[in-house]
Amino acid sequence: MNLLLLNPHQHLHGNLWRLDERQCRHVRDILGLAEGDTCRAGILGGGMGTARIESIKNNEITIYLEVDTHCEPPPPLSLLLALPRPKMLKRILIDATSLGIKRIVLINSWKVDKSYWQTPNLKAGLLREKMLLGLEQARDTTLPELVLAPRFKPFVEDDLDSWAGPGRRILAHPGDHPAMPVDLTEPVTLAIGPEGGWTDYEVAMLQRKGFACHSFGVRILRVETALPALVGRLMRLP
Known part of the structure; x- marks a missing residue:
């Protein structure tokens, strides 16, 4: 603390x-x-x-x-994150909050086990508790805005544009794609999939909403490893 x-x-x-x-x-x-x-x-x-x-x-x-x-302005980064395994969700929320991310959506994906959405870890009080720990770690006082989206298609079709707003939209996805950009200062929405990756259908839907696929190298990383590595590459943290 x-x-x-x-x-x-x-x-x-x-x-x-x-x-x-x-x-x-x-x-x-x-x-x-x-x-x-x-x-x-x-x-x-x-x-x-x-x-x-x-x-x-x-x-x-x-x-x-x-x-x-007063706190330094947070990085202009919004996070669209496929719901992680319950055991890692707590750690990832603490890390995301300590990195200064103020807008987070936890979204469903075909490769997200349905049981993940039934975990007690998704109770609002427990999620808030983990984000508070992230604030204490980073000496920050502003809680992130956290949205749960248990249905992928309705959220992407109906809500994603207004939630993401203006700025670049980047989809972290393995494959033959341009390298992940570095040290951005403009608003960015970053989409990180489950450990098995987004499906082709999900990638196509996100691309229709303006997301561009970028690669972070040939290694397949766990979400808890990929998140801080990606944020550190994309943004100049205050």
Whole structure:
């Protein structure tokens, strides 16, 4: 945890905030802070600053926070991602959030096992929890917009254009395609398929919506490896 990320309900009055149980354990057991010590904190959806430990009483910690910094603008990257395996979904969401991606669609694909959509990991509270961990890791305060699209064709036909908006549309797909571009500064929507790859039908539908296929080399990577590698190549991260 590189940032104490505070929710509005933790606000007491003025610049005083009360930490939750997990944050208290981190401050006390990991950081080893005492009254008068300082650390970084931020307000969800707001700014950041240096927090001073005001009091530690009865396992409750109160901090004084004066906001003096706002987050760097995120990379102009939107992510269209075939729903990963449940065990990896949590890790991928944390990584995507820590990379600064603010718009994510988890979409179905023919090669996505139907059982993936039944996993408890797709509960809104659990998804939000993982994205909060990503924000704490990267010292960010803005939650991504997350959309679930369990039906591929209706989303692509009816919603994809308005969701993606203007800018380049790139489809990461193995094969004899142009190399993945580097260090883009314009808005980009990146589509990453399941580990088995998009089907020909899915590729054709995405191409009709303006996606261009690009290759990332001959190696077939797991999604959790491909995502940070692709984002690092495509974008100059702040």
